[in-house]
């Protein structure tokens with residue numbers, strides 16, 4: 331039985347690698363892009379189940395999320411991967427942080443996954459797997475920030491902590507419907523965001539994330555996991 335996976339921000343980086351690996355594994359893939367006209371690499375992805383269905387989505391916009399839900403009405407989505415994210419340079423420390431950049435980061439990284447999940451919940455509920463994966467980050471770990479004395483990017487770290495809390499709460503809200511919401515850290519990955527010195531290629535990260543996702547079920551609702559499936563500190 332084919333599994334349908336929807337990946338947000340699938341036109342580059344980890345999202346594009348997830349789309350490639352999911353397609354190679356025979357899954358039906360729906361990839362979103364803010365500008366589908368420029369998603370050439372995503373358009374070239376194909377696998378045993380065919381090419382990727384590309385849909386437009388700006389995860390910051392509730393209207394855009396609702397338009398996506400309308401376009402996908404009646405299509406079960408087994409696995410929703412909220413991957414789209416930003417890491418603004420101009421929001422690093424107390425002295426210089428830009429409140430506008432901070433709020434924009436919160437909007438995309440914390441509010442966006444909630445808007446997308448809300449809009450596509452009927453599609454997820456109608457599916458066999460009923461899984462929502464939030465691509466979070468170890469940078470959201472309060473435990474590590476305390477233990478290791480982190481001072482880093484105010485907006486990015488805080489946005490992922492907020493996502494982790496929101497995911498815990500919606501996991502508790504949706505568990506009775508059989509929907510499992512799980513947070514996953516993709517590792518430090520060589521993308522536009524992660525930079526060239528990161529530890530993992532997008533392919534290695536995506537392949538490991540999909541292995542982990544394969545094994546997830548309702549008993550994993552609310553967990554915060556590394557890409558290799560190991561639990562992470564909150």
Ligand SMILES: NC(=O)c1ccc[n+]([C@@H]2O[C@H](COP(=O)([O-])OP(=O)(O)OC[C@H]3O[C@@H](n4cnc5c(N)ncnc54)[C@H](OP(=O)(O)O)[C@@H]3O)[C@@H](O)[C@H]2O)c1
Nearest residue numbers: 339343344364388389390414415467518519521522523524
């Ligand atoms: N790379 C790492 O080391 C690392 C580590 C931990 C966590 N993560 C997380 O992994 C996810 C993917 O990161 P990445 O490294 O692949 O980043 P990336 O290469 O910068 O790609 C980000 C993707 O998100 C999309 N996006 C940004 N804002 C959006 C919005 N409002 N609506 C829809 N799509 C939007 C981008 O679309 P456009 O092309 O239109 O900008 C792009 O497709 C993010 O959530 C990130 O926080 C990454």
